[in-house]
Amino acid sequence: MSKMKLAVLTSGGDSAGMNAVVRAVVKAAILKGCETWIVREGYEGLVRGNSTDVHKSGEPHKHSHSVSVTSPRVKAFEGSDAESFVHNLRYGDGELLRDGTGDHPGGRTLKGRYIVRVGWDDVRGWFSEGGTLIGTARSATFRTHEGRLDAAKNMMKEGIDALVVCGGDGSLTGADVFRAEWPSLVQELKTEGRITEEQAVKHAHLKIVGLVGSIDNDMSMTDLTIGAPTALHRICESIDNINSTAYSHSRAFVLEVMGRHCGWLALMAGVSCGADFIFIPESPPDADNWADEMCKMIQSHRDVGKRKTIVIVAEGALDTKLQPIRADQVKDILSERLGLDTRVTTLGHTQRGGRPCAMDRILPTLQGVEAVEALLEATPDTPSYMIGVRENKITRVPLMEAVKMTREVAQAISEKDFEKAMSLRDPEFVESLEGFYSTATLESEPKLPHHLRMRVAIMHVGAPAGGMNAATRAAVRYCIRQGHKPFAIHNGFVGLLDDLVHHLSWLGVDNWMTRGGSELGTNRKLPDIDLGAVAAKFQQYNFHAFIMIGGFEAFNSLRILEQGRKHYPSFNIPMVHLPATISNNVPLTEFSLGSDTSLNALVDACDAIKQSASASRNRVFVVETQGGMCGYIATMGALATGACIVYTPERGIDLDMLRNDVKFLKRRYALDAKGKAEGRLVLRNEVASNVYTTEMIQKMFKEEGGSLFDSRSASLGHTLQGGIPSPTDRIRAVRLSLKCMAFMEEHHQAIQKQHTRSKQAPPESAAVITIQGTSVTWVPVTDMVEHADMKNRRGTHAWWDQHQELVEAMVARPQFLAKGVGKKE
Incomplete structure (x- = not known):
């Protein structure tokens, strides 16, 4: 069976993350044994094709590998699938795509060539670039039958039978029309004698998959579009x-x-x-x-x-x-x-420009990999799919179904059916609009009657994280709107015992959305430092509800307070934990406030470090990250920065692993084009090992690298906790904080209806708000314990751990470590 030849193009308005899509599609396709091509200038490139196929001095162009498959180094790959990989390692044309003129000092040119074969290294480092390096254009020609006929001929000329399109709804509609017309286009080309019978049979069907590149986030059936x-x-x-x-x-x-x-x-x-x-x-x-x-x-x-x-x-x-x-x-x-x-x-x-944020590197990478899988599984009977995302899940949906629903929004607006327009947006859009008015409107009269109003205590627990202040601001604004009284407890439970409690005002929290860290102050002390005294303070201030914003310590504190209800009546109130920690180590929830801000800080730092490493050419930087006993930041950071190795506490470090890492780096640098080696990153969680420290690994790489590569280290430390919170963390903070307030109101009313003198709060009134899959779920703290690794302060299951394999796949680690490879380093 012949290998699939796959092309990728970007169309419509550019958006950050498009280059990450191209990079992921090219790499995933090569790993699956496909030939990979890019189409310059969107659909216009398909129409124009390769009219001037010239190389040096006007000679016919031949794809020139910088590494010959007959060289001594490559012969070592024989007997494994690694030889096929090295054959696709570098075509040398990817470098030309960065050049606005399409010319190269060496004599190669892309002028007149719009459908270009690319290899693995041609797209390296692309995902840190904004816009689209392969160009985009709005093609009027492709909208015509003649234009699509030329496009089909040009694709068949190169033997391409699968297409990934990254663009808006117009671009994706064009892709679906192209696929639907394909059989008739093939027949017409054959009748006119522009293709052979063999080509017509071989390319009888076209496979297409779409990814949504749009800064407006205007596509239905997906939570986020690439670039938004x-x-x-x-x-x-x-x-x-x-x-x-x-x-x-x-x-x-x-x-x-x-x-x-x-x-x-x-x-x-x-x-x-x-x-x-x-x-x-x-x-x-x-x-x-x-x-x-x-x-x-x-x-x-x-x-x-x-x-x-x-x-x-x-x-x-x-x-x-x-x-x-x-x-x-x-x-x-x-x-x-x-x-x-x-x-x-x-x-x-x-709004369109600049380097992609962490999310616009990670999600397009995952979506690009899924797009290749969808093409490989496609049959003539399956619909064209759009690859989207729902909360934390990559999804496939019928492309035209998503386009149809998207256009219904504009139609509903034009028909003044605004209720329908809102219903066609995702639930988070509606919640965010309600949340905006809840926090922006200053009511002249409280909404709730006096007997339903609460005295709400707000505390930050654990280490600071971006979004803590935004969540507090939302809670305070909501409290004042409803008629509740919000009280800030400064410096955690120690501050409560020292009476560092004061009433928060609407204006006093006005500027907190953009402030990083914790305005209330925080520490890691748990309430069992003196549980009786904590209960006395709850009674003294007559708290009716309690919200803790923090990490694993906040979860643990809630567990202690819930257990203390049988001894201390003042704890029989609604109590909630809103996870906020850069480590993202709270059990059951997939995202904590601050983790996105921290990832963006890591991406910014690593981009600068990688630039330094690349300027020095053959240099490996071992970068130490925070994260405690949870490897989330290191793993997702590696995926977002293109790191070639990542060390986490969950997997640990041993001698065999380090031996293979050295072997991988040697073989990788040995196959770099002469004079064009790049700097590479290795990410290490701060407690991945007590023995194999960052300094030790860096010195080992330096010693073993010899003349191939040098090594340096960098520790990011507390820079990952600071900075302005990312928009994603601010949005999540408002959304989750308001849900916490509604939860406490509901349980407060239920407790108030009890006719007994000593009121009892049910176990489910002490809960943690979690993001699980595609939904926001409340989990009683009593149910959380079985999912927690209390010793290592993390959950027993890490959803992101699977992405460590993807980190290794995106640098072809398995191929470079294949049996028998690189006997001559």
């Missing part, structure tokens, strides 16, 4: 910078962000940055009084002393009569009615 998280990062960075000047001058800023038919960017930026008002197309304000409504809300904020005002307008914003709402229009209203010194900022294409 990075675009949100760019927006939030801009707003965070604007906040300081807005506060200094007591100004109002109106920001226009992208989103023609989808308000995701505007909504999530509003939630992440604590905006005062937002305009999105799915939920438009009333045409007759939206200006009054906006002015009333903003004036109420100013009345309590707020110095800055931020209004975010999606470019597709409109009112209920479908009249556009423009940033300049909003600016004039704020200036004229409220007398605010107002400025307009249109972020424009800055």
Whole structure:
């Protein structure tokens, strides 16, 4: 059976993460034994094909391997599948794709060539680049029958029978139309004599899979589109910078962000940055009084002393009569009615640019691998699939079903059926909109009657993590809106015993969304330092509900407090734990607040380190990360940075492992093109081993590397705990914090209905909020213990552990360590 020849193209508007898709597709396909090609300039490249197939001095182009398969080094691969891998190691054309002219000093050129064979090393390091290195264009020609006929001929000329398309709904629709027409196109080409009978038989069917590259996050049936998280990062960075000047001058800023038919960017930026008002197309304000409504809300904020005002307008914003709402229009209203010194900022294409964030490296990598699997499993009878994501799961859905639902949103808006438009968005979109108004609206009168109002205690426990302050802000704002009284407990349980407790105000937490660390202060002390005294303080302050934001220590504290209910009546109140730790080591939950911020800090640091290593050419950096006894940060960080080796506490380190690591690095560097070796990263969790330390591993690599490679070390330390929280952590913080408040309200009301003098809280009222698969789930702390490794302070099951195999696959470690390989190092 002949190997599949697979091509990948990017189409429509560019987005960060597209290069990660191309890299993952090329590498996964080569590992599966496929030939890999890229198509330059999207569908336009398919139409143009390779009209001028020339190499040096006008000679016909032949794919030139920098490593000859007859060289002494490569002969060592014989007798294993590694020989096939080395054959696909490097075609040398990937380097040309970075060159805007398409020319190379060595004489090679891509001019006139749009369908280019690439090898493993041609895409190395791509996922840290923004935009798309293979180019994109909106092709009017491909929309015509003649254009698609030329595209089919050009693909068959190269023998390509499978296509991965990364683009928006228009690009994916074009892919599905192309596949549907393929048999008739083949027949027409054969009739015209443009292809042979053999080609027609061999390429009777086309396999297609789509991935959604769009910064707007406007595709249905997937939670996130490729590029949307990075675009949100760019927006939030801009707003965070604007906040300081807005506060200094007591100004109002109106920001226009992208989103023609989808308000995701505007909504999530509003939630992440604590905006005062937002305009999105799915939920438009009333045409007759939206200006009054906006002015009333903003004036109420100013009345309590707020110095800055931020209004975010999606470019597709409109009112209920479908009249556009423009940033300049909003600016004039704020200036004229409220007398605010107002400025307009249109972020424009800055939202598309920049290096991809961690999520836009990890998810596109996983989706690219899944796309190759889908193509290999495809038959003429299976539909074209779109690869998406739901919470933490990579999914396959029928491509045209997703496109159809996406277009129904725009249609519903045009028909003024805004309720339907909102229903077609994912549940998190609706929750986020409700969360925005819950935290942005300052009510004149509390919503709840007096007997249902609570005194809510808020405490940070464990190490600081990004998102702790955002969660606290959301809880405080919700409390005040409902009529509850929020109390901050500073410095954990030690602070409670020292009476470091004070009432939090609506304005006092206003700027907390962008603050990293912990504004309340935190430590690792558990309540059993003096449980009786802690109970007395609960009684003294008459707490009706208690929320802990923190890591494994917070989970352990909740367990101790729940057990103490049988001895101390003051603990018979709703108590919740909202996981927040960069280690992501709380049992059962797949994500903790702070873990995304930490991953982004690691990516930024490793990008800089890798740049240094690459400048020095043959250098390996051993980078030490935090994470305690949990290897999440090291493993996912390795996937996000392209590290070639990762060490975690779960797997440990032994001599055989180190011996193989040295062997792998030697063989990898030996096969690098002369003068073009790259710097490489090795990530080591801080407690992966007590014996094989970072310094020891670095010295070993340096000694064993000899003339092939050098080695250095770097410890990231507490830099992974600091910095401004990522938008993802801020959004999660608001969403989960509000769910915690609703949970405590529900159980408080149930406890109040008890007719006994001594009220008893049921075990399920002490719970941890968790993200599991595609849902948010409450787990009683009593049920959590069986899933916890109390000694090592982590869960008994790590969902991310499987990705360590993917880290090794993406650097072809198994191929380089194949039996009989590299006898001549």
